[in-house]
Amino acid sequence: MKLITAIIKPFKLDDVREALTEIGVTGVTVTEVKGFGRQKGHTELYRGAEYAVDFLPKVKMEIAVSDEILDQALSTIVNAADTGKIGDGKIFVTTLEEVIRIRTGETGSNAL
């Protein structure tokens, strides 16, 4: 099992969620986050005072998947979140040691 952590542009969230649902992913956790990468920040101007905004708003999606659909899930996210412009985000994949469904106590891929 793998945990996919995808940092994407906020307005791409709906597209990614729909695409993941279509390939059978049944659960996603979403967080509003801020950060910077190559896109860096931007400036804001209030009554002539310029402020550098270093951290841009992004959405972090956490998706636990079985090894079988990992590649399909990754390509789905890449396709759905891609705008071709700087700041589209990143995807991190980590190994997931255990998953437990709290209600039933099921473990492993049965709990996904």
Place this chain on the structure above:
Amino acid sequence: MNIKLNIIKKTIPIQCLLGLLLLPGIANADELNQANTAWVLTSTVLVLFMTLPGLSLFYAGLVRSKNVLSVLMQCFAITCVVSIIWLAGVYSFIFADGGELQAFIGGTSKMFMLDLGTDSLTGDIPETVFFMFQMTFAIITPALIVGAFAERMKFSAMLCFSTLWLIFVYAPICHWVWGGGWLADLGVMDFAGGIVIHVNAGVAALVTALVIGKRKGFPEVAMPPHNMPMVVTGAGMLWVGWFGFNAGSALTSDGSAGMAMLVTHIGAAAGSLTWMFIEWVKFGKPSVLGIVTGMVAGLGTITPASGFVGPIGALAIGITAGIVCFYATQCIKRVLKIDDSLDVFPVHGIGGITGSLLTGVFAASSLGGLGLPEGVSIMDQVGVQAIAIMATIIWCAVISYVLLKIIDKTMGLRVSEDEEIAGLDIVLHEESGYHGL
């Protein structure tokens, strides 16, 4: 308000208020006028609405999220405190006959309004209504000053300062201009408070900002508004409420109130657009904060002129307000690096000064105004306006400085550095404006 009564509404009896200033030939109309009463009742509501919640939201959105409640609290508490001391004596010090001292301060006969009945009249409206209407002006004036010391003043010090400032600064200056004092005798024209409210609050703001000092990190650290929709909501309420402020100051429901409403609206629109276009040209984008700040500048500037000028004068005053207040804001904050945190002096102070001077110009019938008093030239009137402005600046600056120093030496003006970093909401009020989970 005596001047507007004398010049604009020669039919309003003012003897109960301004015995010294009766013009010959005024009808002794001590009968209640229900139309006027209804309009001033309405205006009273509108002007209170400017502070609660208009100005409160405007200011609250402009500060950082850790101080949002402190600003709302300051505006709310000022409303309550001013109301009580207004009843206790401030109304009396302004509008009761001061006898031999009438030129400088009113008397004590109306303290606690012991003789007030439902049939007491001020002009042709109930004195209860006049009392309430004037009170709402006294409430918003110290509330405006909050913008200068936001995010760092102790709540206790703020309460003391607002109370003492109302008694020792607002009361005498308001009496000089509207209570039949020496500036009224000189013939100053301040229809709805360009001098009494905006110059006064603006100067006090500047002095307070200088005495209390900069916020930690100013100007290097970014302190952008934490909630712009709240700012715009408050600004919209201010615009609407300002009709009560200016058109209500006619104290009548007739053409002069209508004209005051018209010029107020044109001043606001012209000020807003002017500020917006300056930013657009200078910085490349028309900003939301820019257009609403221009609105406040336009409204503050048209305020003293609102019962005296015509639509063309209002257009000129609104445009001038946008230009002058924009550059004043840049100068105070970016060049002089004074932390008048929410720009009270450059917007209200400079706007009030500009508008009060231009009142003397655009009141002239040759410039579309409603006319200067007979035998008074534009230069004469501008001279009187300048004297009134200077007197207000000097009195307000000196007394405000003394009051602030006394408070600083006794109870302290400012929270500690740690408390300032933590934010006034949690430190002073043990509450937070926003919660996560």
